[in-house]
Amino acid sequence: MTETKTLLVVEDDPGLQRQLRWAYDGYDVVVASDRVSAIDAVRASEPQVVTLDLGLPPDPDGASEGLRALAEILALKPDTKVIVASGNSAREAALAAIAGGAWDFYSKPIDIDALGLIVARAFHVHALEAENRRLAARADAGPALGGLVTASPEMQRVTRTIERVAPADVSVMLLGASGTGKELLARGLHDAGPRRARPFVAINCAAIPETLLESELFGYEKGAFTGAGKTTAGKIEAADGGTLFLDEIGDVPLALQVKLLRFLQERVIERIGGRRAIPVDVRIVSATHQDVDAMVADTRFREDLYYRLAEIVVRIPTLAERSGDAALLARHFVQQHRQTLNPAVQGLSPDAVAAIDGWGWPGNVRELENRVKRAIIMADGKYVTAADLDLPGTAQALPINLRAARERADRCAITRALAQADGNISGTARLLGISRPTLYDLLKSYDLHA
Numbered sequence: 001m002t003e004t005k006t007l008l009v010v011e012d013d014p015g016l017q018r019q020l021r022w023a024y025d026g027y028d029v030v031v032a033s034d035r036v037s038a039i040d041a042v043r044a045s046e047p048q049v050v051t052l053d054l055g056l057p058p059d060p061d062g063a064s065e066g067l068r069a070l071a072e073i074l075a076l077k078p079d080t081k082v083i084v085a086s087g088n089s090a091r092e093a094a095l096a097a098i099a100g101g102a103w104d105f106y107s108k109p110i111d112i113d114a115l116g117l118i119v120a121r122a123f124h125v126h127a128l129e130a131e132n133r134r135l136a137a138r139a140d141a142g143p144a145l146g147g148l149v150t151a152s153p154e155m156q157r158v159t160r161t162i163e164r165v166a167p168a169d170v171s172v173m174l175l176g177a178s179g180t181g182k183e184l185l186a187r188g189l190h191d192a193g194p195r196r197a198r199p200f201v202a203i204n205c206a207a208i209p210e211t212l213l214e215s216e217l218f219g220y221e222k223g224a225f226t227g228a229g230k231t232t233a234g235k236i237e238a239a240d241g242g243t244l245f246l247d248e249i250g251d252v253p254l255a256l257q258v259k260l261l262r263f264l265q266e267r268v269i270e271r272i273g274g275r276r277a278i279p280v281d282v283r284i285v286s287a288t289h290q291d292v293d294a295m296v297a298d299t300r301f302r303e304d305l306y307y308r309l310a311e312i313v314v315r316i317p318t319l320a321e322r323s324g325d326a327a328l329l330a331r332h333f334v335q336q337h338r339q340t341l342n343p344a345v346q347g348l349s350p351d352a353v354a355a356i357d358g359w360g361w362p363g364n365v366r367e368l369e370n371r372v373k374r375a376i377i378m379a380d381g382k383y384v385t386a387a388d389l390d391l392p393g394t395a396q397a398l399p400i401n402l403r404a405a406r407e408r409a410d411r412c413a414i415t416r417a418l419a420q421a422d423g424n425i426s427g428t429a430r431l432l433g434i435s436r437p438t439l440y441d442l443l444k445s446y447d448l449h450a
């Protein structure tokens with residue numbers, strides 16, 4: 001939607017009025033010659049930009065009427081960009097106007113070209129700020145599920161499913177690539193369910209060495225092994241009454257899978273070195289980026305455990321599959337991190353938004369958040385630019401040339417497939433639906449590395 005650009009010229013000299021009225025192409029120009037008619041015009045036409053002569057009747061040689069008009073315009077519509085005109089002798093008045101919220105000032109006699117540039121920039125900044133406010137409103141209006149930000153139908157389907165299964169005490173398995181927000185969704189599921197007042201305990205099964213995972217989950221009695229100085233409860237016990245989130249469940253070794261299965265069947269645990277069966281009531285939510293069906297098929301994951309864990313399976317789309325979410329999330333992260341990282345930053349420039357929309361985000365939301373945080377730190381002015389984001393191949397405008405557009409699409413698909421297949425060439429080729437030699441040729445010609 002392109003909004004009409006309305007410029008209000010507040011000027012009491014009829015000759016200058018005429019000159020200014022005709023000087024501007026592409027704007028709807030409205031003219032007023034005193035404070036009262038200027039305020040009427042602001043109400044009626046809602047101009048985005050106003051040029052305001054400070055010397056208005058009944059005080060044409062002073063600035064009192066102009067400054068009053070400025071204050072009234074900004075009280076009525078604070079987002080209006082007001083550019084004040086000052087005579088050579090009225091520099092102080094111009095500075096008072098800036099202190100009073102004017103956006104810029106210019107000196108009389110008027111240089112139409114110079115003023116034209118100031119006016120054009122004021123419209124541009126007004127449009128940027130309006131766009132940022134619009135995006136912020138959308139982000140704020142996003143669903144409450146665990147602070148999740150999304151406006152895409154693909155992701156809203158996921159949040160609806162989660163909200164629907166939250167009240168039922170069923171196990172849920174979240175399947176999605178790294179950084180898609182699995183932990184955030186697991187927490188959202190917990191918060192939306194009847195166990196919300198009890199603990200939510202998360203454990204990343206891939207981040208803990210195999211030898212320690214069992215004691216982390218089940219706990220141990222004093223003296224159970226060297227270094228077991230005191231009896232310690234495991235994560236399962238810690239989650240009693242609440243939710244246990246087993247992240248990267250595909251990384252649990254087979255021996256421990258057996259122990260987990262026993263717990264899920266009997267709902268009691270025994271600490272390592274202990275003899276007492278301790279009843280524990282937890283809801284299990286698990287997640288993995290791996291292909292569990294394939295793992296079950298080649299017996300790397302126990303089928304009986306899979307069915308216990310996956311009463312409901314929720315597939316989480318990658319960020320690239322969520323239409324419009326990348327820009328929305330980027331805006332959200334700017335607002336979330338600007339205060340601590342670089343308070344001068346207020347938003348994203350249009351070329352940054354275009355670059356974000358054009359990138360494939362193989363590392364999903366986590367990659368986006370990291371990029372945006374870095375760009376906030378790098379930004380020089382009020383807006384994060386495409387250059388600050390430093391995304392490969394997206395610093396320039398989107399290519400219109402078909403060969404360049406194809407290359408970009410190829411690169412994006414290959415990078416994503418490589419990330420999904422953990423750099424495995426056969427897996428990547430299978431995901432892309434091409435042969436290994438073709439993939440090697442493409443990697444070579446695009447200078448990409450597995």
Ligand SMILES: Nc1ncnc2c1ncn2[C@@H]1O[C@H](COP(=O)(O)OP(=O)(O)OP(=O)(O)O)[C@@H](O)[C@H]1O
Nearest residue numbers: 147148149150177178179180181182183184365366
């Ligand atoms: N839709 C979203 N709205 C807001 N923040 C999000 C969203 N999705 C993810 N995040 C944020 O992105 C980061 C990564 O999300 P999270 O840790 O939940 O991903 P994950 O899929 O569990 O990743 P991994 O598999 O690598 O552990 C977190 O800081 C999270 O708060």
